[in-house]
Amino acid sequence: MTLDARSTDDTARDVRVSDLDRDRTPPKHDARWTLGFSRTDAAEDLDARGRHLTYGARETILDEGDPARTVNRILEGAVMLSKLLPDGRRQIIELLGPGDVFGITTTRAYDVSVEALTPVRLVAYERSVVETNPALQAMVTNSLRAQMCALHDHAVLLGRKSAIERVATFLMRLVPNRGGEGCAGPGRGVARDQVNVKVPLTRQEIADYLGLTLETVSRAFSHLKRDGLLVYGRHDEVMISNVCKLCRATGSH
Amino acid sequence: MTLDARSTDDTARDVRVSDLDRDRTPPKHDARWTLGFSRTDAAEDLDARGRHLTYGARETILDEGDPARTVNRILEGAVMLSKLLPDGRRQIIELLGPGDVFGITTTRAYDVSVEALTPVRLVAYERSVVETNPALQAMVTNSLRAQMCALHDHAVLLGRKSAIERVATFLMRLVPNRGGEGCAGPGRGVARDQVNVKVPLTRQEIADYLGLTLETVSRAFSHLKRDGLLVYGRHDEVMISNVCKLCRATGSH
DNA sequence: GGCCGTCATTGATCGAGGTCAATGGCTCCC
DNA sequence: GGGAGCCATTGACCTCGATCAATGACGGCC
Numbered sequence: 001m002t003l004d005a006r007s008t009d010d011t012a013r014d015v016r017v018s019d020l021d022r023d024r025t026p027p028k029h030d031a032r033w034t035l036g037f038s039r040t041d042a043a044e045d046l047d048a049r050g051r052h053l054t055y056g057a058r059e060t061i062l063d064e065g066d067p068a069r070t071v072n073r074i075l076e077g078a079v080m081l082s083k084l085l086p087d088g089r090r091q092i093i094e095l096l097g098p099g100d101v102f103g104i105t106t107t108r109a110y111d112v113s114v115e116a117l118t119p120v121r122l123v124a125y126e127r128s129v130v131e132t133n134p135a136l137q138a139m140v141t142n143s144l145r146a147q148m149c150a151l152h153d154h155a156v157l158l159g160r161k162s163a164i165e166r167v168a169t170f171l172m173r174l175v176p177n178r179g180g181e182g183c184a185g186p187g188r189g190v191a192r193d194q195v196n197v198k199v200p201l202t203r204q205e206i207a208d209y210l211g212l213t214l215e216t217v218s219r220a221f222s223h224l225k226r227d228g229l230l231v232y233g234r235h236d237e238v239m240i241s242n243v244c245k246l247c248r249a250t251g252s253h
Numbered sequence: 254m255t256l257d258a259r260s261t262d263d264t265a266r267d268v269r270v271s272d273l274d275r276d277r278t279p280p281k282h283d284a285r286w287t288l289g290f291s292r293t294d295a296a297e298d299l300d301a302r303g304r305h306l307t308y309g310a311r312e313t314i315l316d317e318g319d320p321a322r323t324v325n326r327i328l329e330g331a332v333m334l335s336k337l338l339p340d341g342r343r344q345i346i347e348l349l350g351p352g353d354v355f356g357i358t359t360t361r362a363y364d365v366s367v368e369a370l371t372p373v374r375l376v377a378y379e380r381s382v383v384e385t386n387p388a389l390q391a392m393v394t395n396s397l398r399a400q401m402c403a404l405h406d407h408a409v410l411l412g413r414k415s416a417i418e419r420v421a422t423f424l425m426r427l428v429p430n431r432g433g434e435g436c437a438g439p440g441r442g443v444a445r446d447q448v449n450v451k452v453p454l455t456r457q458e459i460a461d462y463l464g465l466t467l468e469t470v471s472r473a474f475s476h477l478k479r480d481g482l483l484v485y486g487r488h489d490e491v492m493i494s495n496v497c498k499l500c501r502a503t504g505s506h
Numbered sequence: 507g508g509c510c511g512t513c514a515t516t517g518a519t520c521g522a523g524g525t526c527a528a529t530g531g532c533t534c535c536c
Numbered sequence: 537g538g539g540a541g542c543c544a545t546t547g548a549c550c551t552c553g554a555t556c557a558a559t560g561a562c563g564g565c566c
Contacts, residue, residue, distance in 0.1 A: 083409050085504055091412040093405050106399045111406075134387065137394065144397040146359045151404040152346050153364075156336050158411035159344040159464030163553065203514060211412030216553055218515055235514060235561085251338055416523065456544060469523055471545055488532090488544060 049133065050123035055116040062103065064113040070124040071140060072103045077120030078200060081112040082208065092209035094150060095173075101143035117200045156252075158211045165251035166210040167220035171230075171240060172250055174199065179247045194241045224249070299388060303376035314367040314375075315356065321363045323377040324393060325356045330373030331453060334365040335461065345462035347403060348426075354396035370453045409505075411464045418504035419463040420473035424483075424493060425500055427452065432500050447494045477502070 050073070055061055061072070064083060074096060081093040081102060093112055096102055103124075105111050130136045157166055172179040174197040199206075203214040210217065221238075224230040229246045232238040240246055247253055303326070308314055314325070317336060327349060334346040334355060346365055349355055356377075358364045383389045410419055425432040427450040452459075456467040463470065474491075477483040482499045485491040493499055500506055 081405070083405060085409065085413060086506065087504070089413040089504075091409040093408045104398055104401065106395075106402050111402045137390070141390065141394045141397065142359075144394065144401060145357050148357065148397060148401060148404070149359050149364045151401070151408065152334070152336060154408060155346045155404065155411060156338065156344040158408060159461075160338060160342040202512095208412075213554055214514080215516085215555080219553090222515070251340070251342075253339065455542095466524055467544080468525080468546085472523090475545070 047123060049129050049136070050125040053122055053124055055120045055122075057116055057118050059116045059120075061114040061116060061120070061122075062110055064110055066110050068103060068105050068108055068110045068127065070103055070126060071101060071130045071136075072114075072122050072124045073101050073139065073143075074098050075121040075123060077122075078117040079114050079120055080117055080201075080205070080209070081114055083112050090208045091211065092205060094147060094154070095209070096147075099143070100147070101140050104140065104144065161251050163210075163212055163216050164220050164223060164249060166212060167206070167217060167224065168229075168246050168249035169252065170206060170210060171197065171199075171224075171238065172243075172247055175240065175243060178243055179250070179253075192241070193243045193245075194239060195243055196237065196239050199236050199238055299386075299392070300376060302382050302386065302389070303378040306375055306377055308369040308373045308375075310369055310371050312369045312373075314369060314373070315363055317363055317366040319363050321356060321358050321361055321380065323356055323379055324354060324383045324389075325367075325375050325377045326354050326392065326396075327351050328374040328376060330375075331370040332367050332373055333370055333454075333458070333462070334367055336365050343461045344464065345458060347400060347407070348462070349400070352396065353400065354393050357393065357397065406505075414504050416463075416465055416469050417473050417476060417502060419465060420459070420470060420477065421482075421499050421502040422505065423459060423463060424450065424452075424477075424491065425496075425503055428493065428496055431496055432503070432506075445494070446496045446498075447492060448496055449490065449492050452489050452491055 050070075052075075055077075061079060076098055078095060078097045079102065080095050082090055083093060084090050095117070102112075102114055103110060125136060130140060157169055161169065175195055178195075201209065203217050206212075207214040207217045212220075221230065221232075224246070225232070229240065229242055229249065230238055231241050303323075305328075308330075314332060329351055331348060331350045332355065333348050335343055336346060337343050348370070355365075355367055356363060378389060383393060410422055414422065428448055431448075454462070456470050459465075460467040460470045465473075474483065474485075477499070478485065482493065482495055482502065483491055484494050
């Protein structure tokens with residue numbers, strides 16, 4: 001699942017660890033998006049127990065410190081979780097897509113802020129509803145599991161990777177079905193191992209996600225371009241001209 | 254709950270976010286440690302469903318990449334989760350204490366290695382047992398929730414904090430009941446706001462946890478000592494001479 | 507079309523933290 | 537007691553990424 005949520009299709013299941021590609025429960029939650037498939041009764045039931053909400057891109061969904069009244073599940077779109085230090089330094093903690101759950105804490109207040117990266121549709125469940133519904137709990141736990149693994153990877157990135165490795169890792173996350181365990185490689189008979197990805201974050205946001213400054217991110221992009229791994233036109237769209245080579249630049253493989 | 258697991262007592266419950274202080278289910282899982290309290294039937298039942306194991310300090314409990322057969326709950330002691338990059342760079346992801354659960358993944362292999370920091374007692378449940386037992390699942394979810402919040406905080410540390418702030422934050426985590434939300438301050442009538450903490454990690458381990466080098470950690474310790482926030486004798490024991498001041502040096506408050 | 511605001515790129519310089527290396531202190535063991 | 541093996545500390549130097557600053561590219565709007 002890439003950030004722009006283009007995969008409302010149900011194909012391309014695989015075992016990659018890529019953090020945004022983890023809608024174990026495929027995001028078919030609304031008749032408009034089911035493409036003729038019917039949802040299970042369970043899914044219908046779950047949808048009915050929460051409020052459906054929509055947000056525009058860059059809209060704040062919830063704020064760090066607010067009372068944690070609801071648990072939210074993304075149906076469509078992408079959001080970012082972030083935290084601020086008192087002096088204004090920001091860290092973007094995680095990027096979430098369809099199927100992911102956010103708004104979980106141990107305290108009674110949200111521990112992160114959540115902002116829409118793209119237009120977002122979600123279901124908001126009251127905390128009490130989640131606490132009494134086993135199916136919802138299972139869903140929450142699954143998403144938590146996946147987010148946990150993603151955070152483990154991200155800790156390695158933040159603690160131990162160079163600027164270029166960070167940016168390469170970030171870009172690889174935007175490529176569906178590549179870079180994870182069991183990555184199939186370019187595929188048979190593919191002449192050029194290239195792919196276009198949409199980058200739905202500004203340089204500043206990427207920087208805050210990767211623990212860098214926007215200038216360093218920009219320089220890393222330029223560097224990768226100079227080395228022939230990247231080509232790009234519009235600055236929110238990148239063509240990765242050699243996915244395998246980019247993958248090797250992540251430091252993870 | 255501090256790392257050395259000294260708090261088998263059941264007092265000192267509070268609302269701090271401190272990551273190692275989260276044994277919501279107090280670690281009274283063995284007659285020797287219950288100090289006369291009787292466990293609930295549920296706890297007895299859960300204990301019976303897993304294998305009890307013990308490990309010595311620095312012993313490897315499980316390895317990144319191994320098939321994820323069991324889910325483990327710490328009864329006593331402290332462990333560290335870590336990941337390695339292929340070239341040997343290591344990131345210590347998280348420190349866990351009594352009540353915490355580890356060995357959860359989305360894939361069929363463990364995504365982190367786990368090593369004992371102190372002598373450890375734990376219960377290992379087969380994955381299938383956890384999947385079919387609601388009480389165990391609830392426990393797992395609770396621990397996941399807490400670990401998630403801890404990882405969010407740690408991402409801020411790794412992405413945005415200076416070396417001194419990182420070390421100060423690390424040290425504050427070792428102080429029970431301080432530094433979290435609702436921190437009571439030094440307490441009434443306390444003459445000197447000081448406390449002794451045991452540091453169960455080597456400088457190299459602290460460095461790998463904080464995304465620094467061991468030299469930088471050492472220099473940060475010296476710096477804090479020079480500034481009068483720290484006094485220490487044996488290098489695995491530190492006296493924090495002004496907890497509030499150290500807390501302010503974390504950058505978080 | 508021309509102006510303005512936002513975001514990205516690029517260059518010059520600086521500094522925090524990494525790297526390399528020497529020294530010190532503690533513990534264990536013979 | 538003395539030596540070996542860790543681990544920690546400290547110093548000298550260097551490098552990567554941050555900071556400061558100028559310029560460029562794009563899009564929206566009058």
